Amino acid sequence: MNKILRAQVAIILFTAAYIAEVVRGGLQAIPKGQYEAADSLGLNYVQTMRLIILPQALKIVIPPSVSILISAFKDTSLVVIIALYDLLKTTKSVLSNPKWMGSSAEAYIFLAVVYFICCFFMSNYSRRLERELDTGL
Structure with missing residues (x-):
């Protein structure tokens, strides 16, 4: 398997597991009364999730999701383990060149600064x- 594909699969699976756990926590944070209200309106499971539960849950999990994405961005340096640059x-490697030795x-x-700017903009977008x-609740 190609090294880049291996790195992509590993990072995607690793991050997806964390995001899934965060979303699960968000779903558990929704009160049971929301499900009961959807039942009283006659909504089926898909409508309940799409219209009532997921909008609330995804709003709750914005901060931890962004935290995980920032962490995944910083963890991309771990691809060196499989000999990717x-x-x-x-x-x-550039600094090992004699022309760049003093820099x-x-x-x-x-x-x-590059890492800080990227993480700063992700964090600001999250806020x-x-x-x-x-919604003021």
């Missing part, structure tokens, strides 16, 4: 999404 490994501090600072979906 990521941003950090590429920086290390290691600048390279690592730049790399830290904005939470504010937009806030």
Whole structure:
């Protein structure tokens, strides 16, 4: 199997397991009265989940989901284990070139800034999404 495909499958399965657990927790946070209200309206299971339960549950799980996605973004550096180059490994290989020997501090600072900017924007988007979906309950 191709190394990139192996890395993608591993990261996707690992992240999907965490996201599934977070969504399960969100579904358990919905009060039983919501299910009973849907039954009293005559909604079937699919309608109940689509119209009542999932919108509430997914709103609850926004913060932990974004946390997991940020963690998965940072964990992409683990692909070095199977001999794939990521941003950090590429920086290390560039710094081994004699022309770049004295620039290691600048390279690592730049790399830290790139990771910070990506994580910062994901976090800000999460906060904005939470504010937009806030119902005041």
